Amino acid sequence: MADTVPAWAETIIAAHTAVTDAVSHSEFLKSERYFVWDEDGANDLGANNVHAEHAVSGTTELFTKREFDPWVKALGKSFNAHGVAWSYDGCTYEEDTGFYHHSWLWEVV
Amino acid sequence: MAVKWRAPYRSNNAVSQTFNDGLASVYTVTNAAQPGRKPEHALTLKATLCFDERRVGVERFYQSKQAQARIARVVRVPKSDAPILEQDAVRVTDSALTYRVEQVQSVPDVYPACLDLALSCVDQAAQQATEEGGGGNG
Numbered sequence: 042m043a044d045t046v047p048a049w050a051e052t053i054i055a056a057h058t059a060v061t062d063a064v065s066h067s068e069f070l071k072s073e074r075y076f077v078w079d080e081d082g083a084n085d086l087g088a089n090n091v092h093a094e095h096a097v098s099g100t101t102e103l104f105t106k107r108e109f110d111p112w113v114k115a116l117g118k119s120f121n122a123h124g125v126a127w128s129y130d131g132c133t134y135e136e137d138t139g140f141y142h143h144s145w146l147w148e149v150v
Numbered sequence: 151m152a153v154k155w156r157a158p159y160r161s162n163n164a165v166s167q168t169f170n171d172g173l174a175s176v177y178t179v180t181n182a183a184q185p186g187r188k189p190e191h192a193l194t195l196k197a198t199l200c201f202d203e204r205r206v207g208v209e210r211f212y213q214s215k216q217a218q219a220r221i222a223r224v225v226r227v228p229k230s231d232a233p234i235l236e237q238d239a240v241r242v243t244d245s246a247l248t249y250r251v252e253q254v255q256s257v258p259d260v261y262p263a264c265l266d267l268a269l270s271c272v273d274q275a276a277q278q279a280t281e282e283g284g285g286g287n288g
Contacts, residue, residue: 054186062185070181070189071237078186 049097049149053078056123057101060115073140074105076116084148096148100130103143113143125149167226167260169200172243174225174267176232176251179239193239193248197232201225201242204266214268219252222271229256229263240269248272 046054050066057064063075070077078101086094103112113129120127130144175198182192204224214221225242227234240249249269257264 058185064186065181065183066186066188068189 049095050080052123052125052149053099053147056119056125057116059119059122060112069104072104074107074110074112075103076112077102077104094150096150098146098148101145101147104140105143106139106141108141110141110143116145120145120147167202167228167257167262167264169202169226169228169264171201171203171225174199174201174227174240174242176227176234177239177241179237191239196238197230197234199227199230201227210268214252214270219268220270221252221268222249224266224268226257226264226266229265234265234267239272240267 054064054066057076057078061076063070063072065075065077067079068077069075078099080097080099082098084096084098085092086096088094101116103110103116105112113132117127117129125147126149127145127147130146132144133142134140135142176196177193178196180192180194181189183190202225204226206221206224210221210224225240234251234254236251236254238251240251241247242249250272251267252270253266253268255266255268257266
């Protein structure tokens with residue numbers, strides 16, 4: 042039986058696929074230009090001794106060989122449109138592979 | 151102008167390569183998952199070839215472990231029209247396991263022309279059993 046996709050994951054997937062279909066969860070793709078996202082924690086709101094609000098935090102990485110990839114700006118806009126709180130965590134150029142490696146941190150309710 | 155490939159001259163006593171150890175099916179591996187989801191590997195049959203089992207060898211086995219490749223077996227197959235690439239998947243008739251092609255080497259001085267495929271286990275439980283058993287026939 043297939044796993045049910047949680048609502049927060051549907052939001053994250055929709056935010057990414059609004060930019061491109063070259064998106065994967067957790068595992069890298071054999072591609073020269075793609076996003077990979079992964080959840081890594083939570084930032085719940087505690088109130089009255091319970092988790093009153095649940096928020097999932099995670100990261101997104103873009104691996105691309107394009108020097109000024111338009112997907113960088115597009116993803117930020119898409120996060121805004123889908124109500125995802127985000128920050129851009131910087132870019133690293135990997136000399137041995139030729140990839141630009143961009144990172145974002147995000148949280149979604 | 152492209153040079154047409156011709157079979158090498160064979161004398162009556164020339165050594166020829168046999169492929170009597172079974173059938174090997176070679177697959178292309180693609181991602182069949184929906185966009186945004188964890189990749190799911192889909193296999194598309196590329197070629198079904200007879201194969202000859204070859205020795206992994208002690209040196210090749212331990213050097214592949216150092217390189218994190220873990221060669222489980224080496225098979226020799228005839229060259230086919232469909233190119234066999236690294237990262238293709240292979241299934242053989244004597245095993246329920248799926249292997250990944252780690253290296254493709256052309257074999258000189260044999261007839262018919264053939265390739266040696268170095269294969270690593272994709273199945274994790276089988277990979278551990280291969281390591282515990284020492285791997286290879288030598």
